[in-house]
Amino acid sequence: MKDQAEALRKKLLQKEQKPMIAKTLAVVSGKGGVGKSNFSLNFAITLSKKGHKVLLFDMDVGMGNIDILLGNSSQYSIVDFFDEQESLKDIVTEGPNGLHYIAGGTGLSRLFKVEERLMNKFTEELSALFEYYEYVIFDMGAGVTEESLHFILSVDEIILVTTPEPTSVTDAYSMLKHIHMLNEQVPFLIVVNRALSEEDGVQTFNRLKMVARRFLDREVKPLGMIPDDRAIPAAVKKQVPFVINEKSAASKALIQIVDMYEKHNFTELQPARTFHFVSKLKQFLFER
Numbered sequence: 445m446k447d448q449a450e451a452l453r454k455k456l457l458q459k460e461q462k463p464m465i466a467k468t469l470a471v472v473s474g475k476g477g478v479g480k481s482n483f484s485l486n487f488a489i490t491l492s493k494k495g496h497k498v499l500l501f502d503m504d505v506g507m508g509n510i511d512i513l514l515g516n517s518s519q520y521s522i523v524d525f526f527d528e529q530e531s532l533k534d535i536v537t538e539g540p541n542g543l544h545y546i547a548g549g550t551g552l553s554r555l556f557k558v559e560e561r562l563m564n565k566f567t568e569e570l571s572a573l574f575e576y577y578e579y580v581i582f583d584m585g586a587g588v589t590e591e592s593l594h595f596i597l598s599v600d601e602i603i604l605v606t607t608p609e610p611t612s613v614t615d616a617y618s619m620l621k622h623i624h625m626l627n628e629q630v631p632f633l634i635v636v637n638r639a640l641s642e643e644d645g646v647q648t649f650n651r652l653k654m655v656a657r658r659f660l661d662r663e664v665k666p667l668g669m670i671p672d673d674r675a676i677p678a679a680v681k682k683q684v685p686f687v688i689n690e691k692s693a694a695s696k697a698l699i700q701i702v703d704m705y706e707k708h709n710f711t712e713l714q715p716a717r718t719f720h721f722v723s724k725l726k727q728f729l730f731e732r
């Protein structure tokens with residue numbers, strides 16, 4: 445474990461020839477329990493499998509799920525950073541298929557309610573990590589808190605997950621409205637999870653699209669759908685990410701979603717953009 449952490453640290457220290465600035469994505473929902481963590485993890489693994497450099501950040505700080513879904517117990521989590529024990533790059537853990545992740549850990553309740561000096565350290569170190577990855581994906585906890593909103597409003601793209609249940613769609617719309625009122629630009633990509641059929645998935649997306657258009661004059665984009673599949677609870681129980689079983693319908697859906705994501709390149713980022721994630725986050729954190 446120590447050796448693995450050491451090797452990873454070395455890798456992170458070796459800068460790419462061409463520094464990247466990661467594209468940042470937040471996976472959110474209105475209602476809890478709709479499948480955000482399962483989606484985030486399996487989407488991140490599928491992207492890594494295709495050769496992308498991906499960092500998954502479990503933002504359900506204090507109640508981290510990614511470690512549990514992986515059947516792993518990471519040596520470090522974000523809690524160690526905020527306890528000032530470790531630097532951010534030292535808490536990155538290696539997951540399956542080349543995925544890197546930062547575990548949410550347990551026992552931290554004061555999510556990011558920390559002093560300015562530590563928050564500065566966080567944004568500085570995050571900036572450095574962003575030069576190593578192509579994608580940084582934040583798996584957000586259910587609902588929004590003042591702190592998680594800072595992250596959500598700073599990302600390049602938002603993936604909004606809903607199930608076909610009317611309560612889930614209504615809550616997804618409320619979430620969309622809440623974010624839209626504060627940021628009219630950020631693209632919303634919709635994932636319908638637990639669709640009972642293709643038609644069910646399309647209808648769910650259309651319902652959300654229509655209300656967003658009608659009441660907010662806002663467009664949302666379909667990223668894809670994942671069928672309701674018993675392979676998912678079975679994988680959760682075994683603590684193995686569901687895409688590891690490549691034959692499951694859910695696994696195939698994830699491949700389609702990643703193909704769709706790569707093909708559309710929803711947000712064309714400027715290589716020299718100056719106002720990226722960390723700048724925005726700093727603005728939210730320190731202009732209080």
Ligand SMILES: Nc1ncnc2c1ncn2[C@@H]1O[C@H](COP(=O)(O)OP(=O)(O)OP(=O)(O)O)[C@@H](O)[C@H]1O
Binds near residue numbers: 473476584678
């Ligand atoms: N497509 C699916 N088919 C069947 N079951 C599913 C599917 N997606 C998720 N589930 C089940 O739903 C449960 C909740 O999923 P998950 O933990 O990913 O949700 P979440 O949105 O991250 O929850 P929270 O809001 O608490 O963070 C899982 O235990 C999983 O078994």
Ligand SMILES: [Mg+2]
Binds near residue numbers: 504509
């Ligand atoms: Mg979750």
